[in-house]
Each structure stands twice: as structure tokens, then as C-alpha cells.
Amino acid sequence: MSSKDLSKQIITLVGGEDNVNSVFHCATRLRFKLKDSRKADKAALEKTPGVITVVENSGQFQVVIGNNVSQVFEQIMKETSLQDAEKSGKADESSESTSVLGKAVDIISSIFSPILGALAGAGILKGLLALILSLEWINAASGTYLVLNAASDSVFYFLPVFLAVTAARKFKANQFVSIAVAGALVYPAVITAVSAPDPLSFLGIPVVLINYSSSVIPIILAVWVQSYIEKWFRSFIHESVRNILVPMFALLIVIPLTFLAFGPVGSLISDGLASGYTWLYNLSPLVAGAIAGAFWQVFVIFGVHWGFVPVMLSNIATLGYDTMLPILTAAVLSQAGAVFGVFLKSKNPQLKALSGSSTLAAVFGITEPTIYGVTLKLKKPFIYACISGAIGGAIIAIGGAKAISFSLPGLLALPTYFGDGFSWVVIGIVVAFVLAVILVYLFGFDDPAVPAEEAPGPVAASSPSLIDKETVASPLTGTLMPLEALPDEAFASGAMGQGIVIEPDSGRLTSPVKGTVTTVFPTGHAIGITSESGAELLIHVGVNTVKLKGKHFDKRVQEGDKVEQGQLLLEFDVAAIREAGFVTATPVIVTNSANYLDVLKTTEAKVQNGDLLLTIIN
Structure with missing residues (x-):
């Protein structure tokens, strides 16, 4: 299908031009903001030749095309009256028709997703420290414990400060003013005054002092109001003194309002969420566990799982524990079991390979590649996983297991569940995993047929020349990760092709092959190269870095340039991109890997520019 025909088909299947609020594109996908996503025919789009997959995320309807996305986008611009939302500055605007729930989920995900890694890592460390302390391997009065406890607890104690940064980015407020507001909430003198017997007042108004360390909602409310005050x-303040007076007035107004209003109100909301969840859980732990275990991955698909993160954090902050996180581990492990069952049962080599890699990712809590790439597409394995998750979740809930700190549900989170009910957690996740494997293996699924041209055939032992290969050098210096670990399901699922991910140590990106530069995205964050032998490679620096609009990227080549292996293609500021809140993990993808027998990855943990990275088997 030509780019012109494909563009017409896409516009028709997203509901027509009248259903599009805005559209722009990144290196691999068209990003639509639709007026009514129900009018889009997602199933038909995914079956359209030239469309790799369709992803709905953060209010965007994303149609993954691949390297030729720019040509398809150009045709859309020619054939319609739509404008490039990226150039017009409307790429991040929310549709007016977005539901209240959708807007709430978008706000919560934007605020919490950048700090989930730090929260999960600190939570696991906190659980391990509690385990070590209970085994009396360390003395609570020792300096070693003091340092390790500070390392594990600082993220949670100063959580308002972390949330101030991400909330300021979301609400477009001054980040440093937001941090100052959060700093006032956990100011040592304020924390001390909480336990003091004498009441305090501000300009004669009584101040209800609360310990705001580990709190969530008060700082989010404060930064939201701060954004309007600054605006x-x-x-009306003159630009000559605007940078001084606006922060001064914001601090002068927001901090007292936070102590007088936002703080107490936010604390009441947090207490209400924790109490409400505890009440529902205590009505019937078995039912609560079964429902959470069955439907958690359904919530993940629709993105509404973000709404539970503040509840979990509120439970830990107000109650000292959370009972939801252990239950959700059963839901995660059931998906791992289902995809492992697919691995054992499938006769399709590509599905078998994808299922094997997705199993490992799911065991450690990364289920998006499993869901989007395997179980949901096959339908039956996803249903079997939900059933298994319900049974495992009910077992864990009956045992009364608790999480003492926040973490991402998965095997790595087990130390955070140590204590009463821990044995029930182990039983519940084993049941969830094993039962899902058995259900998938016994009852099966519609296994995709192996195309005749891909069916393996005999290769004469005396004809080694029939097998050819091409090597791909590393374009970056850094640490290697599996593709499934990337927080972008379009890449992680393998839909874009086989490859590997590099977490860069520096921003010097060189050509991995001798060939021709076929794509240089205007913002510089992605480059496509075709080798002399025909391998098509895509190097995509980071996740969603298209939003930087070229900032921190310096292109050194243009489309059509002939390049040698090791030639400098791009330089980018790794530290600045990370400080802007973006993931810098860089996938290197063989986008036409379906044309080859296999793409082998190096077994090294770290690589330098020019080291062997991939071997393409013809």
C-alpha cells in the first residue's frame, strides 16, 4: 500500500477528519488527539497493511507505522485540512471532550510515573533492611543501619519534594517555587512544632499542624493553585521585575494557604482514601483480593491503574502498610504464567521467542510487553491469567499480607511483604503462576500459523555458505538492557522489530553500519540507516523525547548521506535530557528483522562505541 493510500485509510479508520482534534508524529508513530476515540476502528487499523500496531496512551491514539511515518504524515497533511500539532504547539493539549476520569488519570500518571523507579527501588531496599533487621544481622543502633535506613527512607520522607517537581512540570508552574513550598511542609521546625503542646496561629488564624512527610495530596493541591497564582x-507585572516578584508573591500566598487550607484538606482526603479502602477490604478480604487480582491488568490496559497509586501511598503514610500491593503481585505473576504457557504451547517461532522474553520481564513486574504483545492479542491467555490472578489474590488477601513500603508488584517486591501473611503471599503467587501455565497449556489458544516462507527447512551440512550474516556495531557507549525492559510497549513488544536497548553513558552516537541515512527526524532524537546489504536500522534516543522538540540534540548528518561505520551521527546531552524528566534508554532496532532468520544480541553487559552489538543472520 502506498503512503497516499495508507494515509487515506488511517484517516478513515480513526473516524474521519472531523473526529481529529490534532495530529503530529514522532520517529515511528502518528499521534492523534481524537474528539471521540469510540469512533476509531482500532481492530481494522491493526490489520491494515503498513500499520504495525495501535496504542492508546495518555489521551493519545497512537498509530505505529515505522520508519516511513514521515511520508504517511506528509500525505495526511496534503490530503486533509489538518495542521501539524507539533509545529502549532497543540501536541500536548487535551481534548475538550476528554472525560473527567481521563483527565484525572492523565494528571496522576504524569505526576507519579517519573518517580516510580525511585519509589520502587527505595521500597525494595526498605523491605530488605527490615528483613535483615528481623534476622538480627544488623544492629538498629549502628551507623551502618543509620546510613542504609536513610538511603531507603529518604524518598518517602521527602516525597512532597519529589512530587513538587513532577507536579510543577504537569501544571506548568515554577519548579523551584514548588520545591520551596514542599520544603516548607517538611521544614524541621514545622515537624517539631507538630508534636509541641502549644497551638500555633498565622495572623490570628489557627494553624492545624500535620506531619506532611510522606504526604501526597497536599503538595499536589498547592502546586496546582500555585500555577494559577503565577499566571x-x-x-500584569512588568517583565523587568517579573522573575523576582512573581516567585515572591507565589511563596507569600501559597505557603500560608497550604498550612491553613490545602494541607488539612489534603490530609483529610488521604485519611478518607485510606479509611475507605480499609473498610472495603475488611468487609471481605477474599472478595477484595479476588476482584483486585482479576481486574488489575484490565485497569492497566485502560490506564486507570494510576488512580490507585495515591491510595497505596496514602495507606502506607497513614496506616503504615498497604494490603493492595501484595494482592496485585498475584495479578502480575498470573500474566507471567500465561505467557510462559504460550511459550510452551506455541509452534510459531516468532511468538515463542516473544513469549519467552516477555515471561522474564513479567516476573519482575513489567507486564506491558506481555499484555500488548501476547496475552491480550491471543485473548484466551489473558482471560486465563485474570482467573488465576483472582484465585491467587484471594489467597493472599485471606492471609492478611501487608506491604511496609511502596514497590512495583513482582518478585523483586517480596522483601517489602515480609512479616505476617508472607507465607500466604508465596503460596498465592505460586498458585497464580502455575495455574495460568496449566490453563493455557490445557485449554490452548488460536496459535498463529507459521507462514510457508518462514517454515524451517533442511540445510545441507556441506553448504555453510547458505547461511550469511551481518554485524552491527554499537552506536553508543553504555549498559545493555533487553528490549522488553523499555517503558514503551510498541518497542518492548517487538512489534517494531528485534533489537536491544542501550542506557548511554555519553551522548556521542555513531553509525553502527556502513550505509545510507534514510531518516533523520527534525528534532534529532531518532535516526534511520539502511546498511549496504539492506538491513534497516532505527536508533531512537530515549522515550517520548520528541516532546523536547530538538532541545539537547545536535544532528551531524542529513537524510541521504552516505556514512561509514563509526562515523558521528548525533550528539545529545544525556544529563539534560534526564533532568527534563525523560528516559534516555535507547533502542537499536532492526525494523525489517522479519526478513532474516534471526537477530542475535551480544552477551556483554556493557559496550563501547564500535563494539559488536547485533549479528543479523540471513
Whole structure:
């Protein structure tokens, strides 16, 4: 299908031009903001030749095309009256028709997703420290414990400060003013005054002091109001003194309001969420566990799982524990079991390979590649996983297991569940995993047929020349990760092709092959190269870095340039991109890997520019 025909087909299947609020594109996908996503025919789009997959995320309807996305986008611009939302500055605007729930989920995900890694890592460390302490391997009065406890607890104690940064980015407020507001909430003198017997007042108004360390909602409310206050003052204060007076007035107004209003109100909301969840859980732990275990991955598919993160954090902050996280581990392990069952049962080599790699990712809590790439597409394995997750979750809930700190549900989170009910957690996740494997293996699924041209045939032992290979050098210096670990399901699922991910140590990106530069995205964050032998490679720096609009990227080549292996293609500022809140993990993908027998990855943990990275078997 030509780019012109494909563009017409896509516009028709997203509901027509009248259903599109805005559209722009990144290196691999068209990103639509639709007026009514129900009018889009997602199933038909995914079956359209030229469309790799369709992803709905953060209010965007994303149609993954691949390297020729720019040509398809150009045709859309020619054939319609739509404008490039990236150039017009409307790429991040929310549709007016977005539901209240959708907007709430978008806000929560934007605020919490950048810090989930730090929260999960600190939570696991906190659980391990509690385990070590209970085994009396360390003395609570020792300096070693003091340092390790500070390392594990600082993220949670200063959680308002972390949330101030991400909330300021979301609400477009001054980050440093937001951090100052959060700093006031956990200011040592304020924390001390909480336990003091004498009441405090501000200008004669009584102040209800609360310990805001580990709190969630008060700082989010404060930064939201701060964004409007700053906008109002900027509208009339002269630019010569704007950078001084606007922060001053914001601090002068927001911090007292936080102590007088936002803090107490936010604390009441947090207490209400924790109490409400505890009440429902205590009505019937078995039913609560079964429902959470069965439907958690359904919530993940629709993105509404973000709404539970503040509840979990509120439970830990107010109750000292959370009972939801252990239950959700059963839901995660059931998906791992289902995809492992697919691995054992399938006769399709590509599905078998994808299932094997997805199993490992799912065991450690990364289920998006499993869901989007395997179980949901096959339908029956996803249903078997939900059933297994319900049974495992009910077992864990009956045992009364608790998480003492936040973590991402998975095997790595087990130390955070140590204590009463821990044995029930182990039983519940084993049941969830094993039962899902058995259900998938016994009752099966519609296994995709192996195309005749891909069916393996005999290769004469005396004809080694029939097998040819091409090597791909590393374009970066850094640490290697499996593709499944990338927080972008379009890449992680393998839908874009086989490859590997590099977490860069530096921003010097060189050509992995001798060939021709076929794509240089205008923002510089992605480059496509075709080798002399025909291998098509895509190097995509980071995740969603298209939103930087070229900032921190310096292109050194243009489309059509002939390049040698090792030639400098791009330089980028790794530290600045990370400080802007973006993941810098860089996938190197063989986008036409379906044309080859296999793509082998190096077994090294780290690589330098020019080291062997991939071997393409013809």
C-alpha cells in the first residue's frame, strides 16, 4: 500500500477528519488527539497493511507505522485540512471532550510515573533492611543501619519534594517555587512544632499542624493553585521585575494557604482514601483480593491503574502498610504464567521467542510487553491469567499480607511483604503462576500459523555458505538492557522489530553500519540507516523525547548521506535530557528483522562505541 493510500485509510479508520482534534508524529508513530476515540476502528487499523500496531496512551491514539511515518504524515497533511500539532504547539493539549476520569488519570500518571523507579527501588531496599533487621544481622543502633535506613527512607520522607517537581512540570508552574513550598511542609521546625503542646496561629488564624512527610495530596493541591497564582501575577507585572516578584508573591500566598487550607484538606482526603479502602477490604478480604487480582491488568490496559497509586501511598503514610500491593503481585505473576504457557504451547517461532522474553520481564513486574504483545492479542491467555490472578489474590488477601513500603508488584517486591501473611503471599503467587501455565497449556489458544516462507527447512551440512550474516556495531557507549525492559510497549513488544536497548553513558552516537541515512527526524532524537546489504536500522534516543522538540540534540548528518561505520551521527546531552524528566534508554532496532532468520544480541553487559552489538543472520 502506498503512503497516499495508507494515509487515506488511517484517516478513515480513526473516524474521519472531523473526529481529529490534532495530529503530529514522532520517529515511528502518528499521534492523534481524537474528539471521540469510540469512533476509531482500532481492530481494522491493526490489520491494515503498513500499520504495525495501535496504542492508546495518555489521551493519545497512537498509530505505529515505522520508519516511513514521515511520508504517511506528509500525505495526511496534503490530503486533509489538518495542521501539524507539533509545529502549532497543540501536541500536548487535551481534548475538550476528554472525560473527567481521563483527565484525572492523565494528571496522576504524569505526576507519579517519573518517580516510580525511585519509589520502587527505595521500597525494595526498605523491605530488605527490615528483613535483615528481623534476622538480627544488623544492629538498629549502628551507623551502618543509620546510613542504609536513610538511603531507603529518604524518598518517602521527602516525597512532597519529589512530587513538587513532577507536579510543577504537569501544571506548568515554577519548579523551584514548588520545591520551596514542599520544603516548607517538611521544614524541621514545622515537624517539631507538630508534636509541641502549644497551638500555633498565622495572623490570628489557627494553624492545624500535620506531619506532611510522606504526604501526597497536599503538595499536589498547592502546586496546582500555585500555577494559577503565577499566571495571574505574570499577566500584569512588568517583565523587568517579573522573575523576582512573581516567585515572591507565589511563596507569600501559597505557603500560608497550604498550612491553613490545602494541607488539612489534603490530609483529610488521604485519611478518607485510606479509611475507605480499609473498610472495603475488611468487609471481605477474599472478595477484595479476588476482584483486585482479576481486574488489575484490565485497569492497566485502560490506564486507570494510576488512580490507585495515591491510595497505596496514602495507606502506607497513614496506616503504615498497604494490603493492595501484595494482592496485585498475584495479578502480575498470573500474566507471567500465561505467557510462559504460550511459550510452551506455541509452534510459531516468532511468538515463542516473544513469549519467552516477555515471561522474564513479567516476573519482575513489567507486564506491558506481555499484555500488548501476547496475552491480550491471543485473548484466551489473558482471560486465563485474570482467573488465576483472582484465585491467587484471594489467597493472599485471606492471609492478611501487608506491604511496609511502596514497590512495583513482582518478585523483586517480596522483601517489602515480609512479616505476617508472607507465607500466604508465596503460596498465592505460586498458585497464580502455575495455574495460568496449566490453563493455557490445557485449554490452548488460536496459535498463529507459521507462514510457508518462514517454515524451517533442511540445510545441507556441506553448504555453510547458505547461511550469511551481518554485524552491527554499537552506536553508543553504555549498559545493555533487553528490549522488553523499555517503558514503551510498541518497542518492548517487538512489534517494531528485534533489537536491544542501550542506557548511554555519553551522548556521542555513531553509525553502527556502513550505509545510507534514510531518516533523520527534525528534532534529532531518532535516526534511520539502511546498511549496504539492506538491513534497516532505527536508533531512537530515549522515550517520548520528541516532546523536547530538538532541545539537547545536535544532528551531524542529513537524510541521504552516505556514512561509514563509526562515523558521528548525533550528539545529545544525556544529563539534560534526564533532568527534563525523560528516559534516555535507547533502542537499536532492526525494523525489517522479519526478513532474516534471526537477530542475535551480544552477551556483554556493557559496550563501547564500535563494539559488536547485533549479528543479523540471513
